Amino acid sequence: xxxxxxxxxxxxxxxxxxxxxxxxxxxxxxxxxxxxxxxxxxxxxxxxxxxxxxxxxxxxxxxxxxxxxxxxxxxxxxxxxxxxxxxxxxxxxxxxxxxxxxxxxxxxxxxxxxxxxxxxxxxxxxxxxxxxxxxxxxxxxxxxxxxxxxxxxxxxxxxxxxxxxxxxxxxxxxxxxxxxxxxxxxxxxxxxxxxxxxxxxxxxxxxxxxxxxxxxxxxxxxxxxxxxxxxxxxxxxxxxxxxxxxxxxxxxxxxxxxxxxxxxxx
Amino acid sequence: xxxxxxxxxxxxxxxxxxxxxxxxxxxxxxxxxxxxxxxxxxxxxxxxxxxxxxxxxxxxxxxxxxxxxxxxxxxxxxxxxxxxxxxxxxxxxxxxxxxxxxxxxxxxxxxxxxxxxxxxxxxxxxxxxxxxxxxxxxxxxxxxxxxxxxxxxxxxxxxxxxxxxxxxxxxxxxxxxxxxxxxxxxxxxxxxxxxxxxxxxxxxxxxxxxxxxxxxxxxxxxxxxxxxxxxxxxxxxxxxxxxxxxxxxxxxxxxxxxxxxxxxxxxxxxxxxxxxxxxxxxxxxxxxxxxxxxxxxxxxxxxxxxxxxxxxxxxxxxxxxxxxxxxxxxxxxxxxxxxxxxxxxxxxxxxxxxxxxxxxxxxxxxxxxxxxxxxxxxxxxxxxxxxxxxxxxxxxxxxxxxxxxxxxxxxxxxxxxxxxxxxxxxxxxxxxxxxxxxxxxxxxxxx
Ligand SMILES: Nc1ncnc2c1ncn2[C@@H]1O[C@H](COP(=O)(O)OP(=O)(O)OP(=O)(O)O)[C@@H](O)[C@H]1O
Ligand SMILES: [Mg+2]
Numbered sequence: 066x067x068x069x070x071x072x073x074x075x076x077x078x079x080x081x082x083x084x085x086x087x088x089x090x091x092x093x094x095x096x097x098x099x100x101x102x103x104x105x106x107x108x109x110x111x112x113x114x115x116x117x118x119x120x121x122x123x124x125x126x127x128x129x130x131x132x133x134x135x136x137x138x139x140x141x142x143x144x145x146x147x148x149x150x151x152x153x154x155x156x157x158x159x160x161x162x163x164x165x166x167x168x169x170x171x172x173x174x175x176x177x178x179x180x181x182x183x184x185x186x187x188x189x190x191x192x193x194x195x196x197x198x199x200x201x202x203x204x205x206x207x208x209x210x211x212x213x214x215x216x217x218x219x220x221x222x223x224x225x226x227x228x229x230x231x232x233x234x235x236x237x238x239x240x241x242x243x244x245x246x247x248x249x250x251x252x253x254x255x256x257x258x259x260x261x262x263x264x265x266x267x268x269x270x271x272x273x274x275x276x277x278x279x280x281x282x283x284x285x286x287x288x289x290x291x292x293x294x295x296x297x298x299x300x301x302x303x304x305x306x307x308x309x310x311x312x313x314x315x316x317x318x319x320x321x322x323x324x325x326x327x328x329x330x331x
Numbered sequence: 332x333x334x335x336x337x338x339x340x341x342x343x344x345x346x347x348x349x350x351x352x353x354x355x356x357x358x359x360x361x362x363x364x365x366x367x368x369x370x371x372x373x374x375x376x377x378x379x380x381x382x383x384x385x386x387x388x389x390x391x392x393x394x395x396x397x398x399x400x401x402x403x404x405x406x407x408x409x410x411x412x413x414x415x416x417x418x419x420x421x422x423x424x425x426x427x428x429x430x431x432x433x434x435x436x437x438x439x440x441x442x443x444x445x446x447x448x449x450x451x452x453x454x455x456x457x458x459x460x461x462x463x464x465x466x467x468x469x470x471x472x473x474x475x476x477x478x479x480x481x482x483x484x485x486x487x488x489x490x491x492x493x494x495x496x497x498x499x500x501x502x503x504x505x506x507x508x509x510x511x512x513x514x515x516x517x518x519x520x521x522x523x524x525x526x527x528x529x530x531x532x533x534x535x536x537x538x539x540x541x542x543x544x545x546x547x548x549x550x551x552x553x554x555x556x557x558x559x560x561x562x563x564x565x566x567x568x569x570x571x572x573x574x575x576x577x578x579x580x581x582x583x584x585x586x587x588x589x590x591x592x593x594x595x596x597x598x599x600x601x602x603x604x605x606x607x608x609x610x611x612x613x614x615x616x617x618x619x620x621x622x623x624x625x626x627x628x629x630x631x632x633x634x635x636x637x638x639x640x641x642x643x644x645x646x647x648x649x650x651x652x653x654x655x656x657x658x659x660x661x662x663x664x665x666x667x668x669x670x671x672x673x674x675x676x677x678x679x680x681x682x683x684x685x686x687x688x689x690x691x692x693x694x695x696x697x698x699x700x701x702x703x704x705x706x707x708x709x710x711x712x713x714x715x716x717x718x719x720x721x722x723x724x725x726x727x728x729x730x731x732x733x734x735x736x737x738x739x740x741x742x743x744x745x746x747x748x749x750x751x752x753x754x755x756x757x758x759x760x761x762x763x764x765x766x767x768x769x770x771x772x773x774x775x776x777x778x
Contacts, residue, residue: 135662137586164665174656176675186674187664237660244664 083108083248083278084129089143091124091133098124100302102143106248106295111270111279113289113310116299117325122282123171125299126250129280130166131159147248164191167246171253171282173233175225175240180217183225183236184208187244203243210272211239212265230257238266242273249273251281255288267292286326290314298322387753394751397532397547398492399484400458400521404437406470408478417474427463431455434462437483445520449513457514459486459547487527489547489744491518495529498743535751539713540733546744549737551752553712557627557727558696558759560716564631564723565638565695570688572635573642580643581650582672601640608637609701617705625706625726633705634695641694645687649680682771689767693760699731708732730756 084106091099098121106112114122124133131152133139145152152162164187175183184204187193194200204221208214213235217228225236234257241249251270255263270292273279283289289296290310297307298319306313306322317323346352351359408415410433411425438454447454455462462485470477486492490510493499501512521527538550584590612633616622622629653676661671677684702708707728716722728736730752738749 130663132659132662135658160665160667163662168663170656170659170663172656174660176657176660177679186661186666190664190666190670240664
């Protein structure tokens with residue numbers, strides 16, 4: 066009975082739309098970076114954003130957890146809803162939103178603190194652990210999911226900034242998952258990683274899909290094809306094409322998409 | 332088609348890199364010249380620094396030693412306590428004048444066997460005018476010693492001290508009313524006997540200022556306390572206000588005309604001459620708020636005004652220097668702006684903030700001009716404050732003001748003390764800089 070109920074829920078949410086964006090426009094001062102983008106991001110799926118450099122992928126990603134609020138000249142118009150709730154509603158506290166929508170940045174940016182503290186910081190400020198033992202557990206779990214546990218388990222109190230670039234990025238992933246967000250935004254998480262670490266992160270993304278909805282920005286077509294179920298192609302601030310990854314990569318509708326994935330524009 | 336038609340890109344084609352061409356030579360020469368200028372500039376500054384240090388040390392070190400004479404004084408009962416009942420009230424009635432004969436007797440005894448043309452009365456002129464007061468204080472504190480013979484170490488007069496330090500020579504004494512060459516002969520013999528000696532002068536560091544006729548007694552201790560209380564006020568006010576203002580301006584304030592105006596004004600304030608802050612302090616704290624004149628609290632408040640811009644500017648600079656990615660990282664895991672700043676940005680900016688604060692404090696410590704207007708210069712700091720409250724509220728001087736005061740006085744003995752005071756001040760400043768460096772090392776982290 067209980068199981069049935071659970072299954073039912075999973076079944077139904079499988080098709081749920083987690084994030085719905087409608088007519089999103091983003092301006093940096095007078096310069097429009099995102100032009101009228103509509104996108105639907107499903108729960109428990111990986112959505113990939115691809116497109117040439119400067120087309121607005123990061124900008125759009127940052128709208129989803131309102132990181133653009135920190136840029137003075139940035140203005141966002143349109144409507145973005147998570148679980149049907151408008152995230153730009155004046156009643157929404159972006160701090161609360163960001164606890165729900167985690168982010169991994171394009172450039173690894175660990176805190177200049179110990180590896181342990183890097184991961185423990187989020188759970189600490191959100192009160193996710195009642196005591197040290199619980200916190201230890203959360204940290205270990207997060208580091209395991211970030212595919213970095215084995216490398217750092219003996220030096221948890223060494224500074225996070227002392228790790229290599231790829232290790233730092235995985236530490237940032239661990240830090241992001243430690244707060245148990247519902248949505249995870251990843252801006253080119255693998256751009257600093259070697260193929261082995263990339264494979265580990267991709268595995269992680271696949272695993273995260275069980276619980277979260279994941280949005281990943283990537284410049285690697287192969288990666289988008291490997292990890293995502295849905296793909297959005299951005300070009301010059303427009304969302305050119307959005308659909309099932311298989312379809313986009315095998316049978317794109319728009320000629321721009323086709324030339325991009327075949328390497329002719331970029 | 333020859334190579335020449337291809338123009339510049341191929342000019343070096345085929346040339347050996349083992350040979351330095353004319354252009355490279357020219358660039359290398361320019362670099363060498365520039366290095367030369369730099370080294371010359373550093374050399375010149377070092378030369379001035381060293382000459383300054385030599386001047387300060389050679390002029391100031393003598394202030395740290397003082398000449399004393401050891402004499403045995405018979406505390407005659409008939410002079411000090413005629414009734415013989417050791418009634419402290421009666422003993423207090425004997426003024427310093429009453430101690431003069433005792434000192435004269437003691438000096439006659441000390442000079443026993445030395446041939447001198449001086450009269451018995453003139454012998455005690457080698458002593459500081461403070462001698463009688465020292466005896467009196469001792470007797471009042473120890474009435475039971477009356478009738479005994481007690482050994483005292485008494486200050487010599489500043490001329491004798493100057494003679495011991497080589498500042499005063501016999502020729503100088505031709506026009507001196509107090510001291511003759513005969514006194515110096517006497518001193519020579521007493522030095523041989525070990526009765527007169529030059530020792531380290533703690534009183535210079537801990538003591539208080541003295542009147543113009545007794546430079547040998549003057550010390551910097553009380554004005555040091557004045558400076559200390561002022562710095563306390565500056566630290567307690569300027570650091571939190573300055574840091575809070577900078578955090579607000581840098582992290583929270585919207586970018587608009589008004590904040591731009593504030594920003595420009597803060598930069599301008601840092602360049603305002605300190606005397607302007609002095610007159611502001613006079614007008615606001617003394618004339619308007621009716622705080623006591625010459626009080627360290629007013630000095631501290633005035634110096635706070637002066638130090639704030641320095642702290643704000645350095646704090647903002649160090650906040651700006653924290654990479655924005657750290658802020659993003661904190662906000663990204665759901666920290667509030669305040670948490671991001673206090674948990675991550677501020678610790679990284681701390682070394683810069685502390686350095687700025689200590690530099691601001693050091694500036695304030697050495698500042699004289701604003702004190703001029705609130706009456707802390709020229710005030711003769713002869714008494715220790717009785718407690719913390721009076722430390723803040725009672726009239727006092729400050730180290731640089733005291734130095735200025737000494738340098739102004741006619742007696743060269745005071746001039747020597749001014750240099751000595753500068754050494755003390757510099758030791759304080761060096762200590763503060765050292766603390767700044769240690770703190771910076773402590774807090775410095777990589778990112
Ligand atoms: N902070 C900013 N201020 C002003 N303009 C910005 C800012 N950030 C981005 N832009 C502009 O917005 C546009 C989109 O930038 P964005 O960073 O979103 O591109 P991107 O698709 O993520 O590129 P990349 O793949 O190189 O990361 C660019 O034209 C860029 O110049
Ligand atoms: Mg980007």
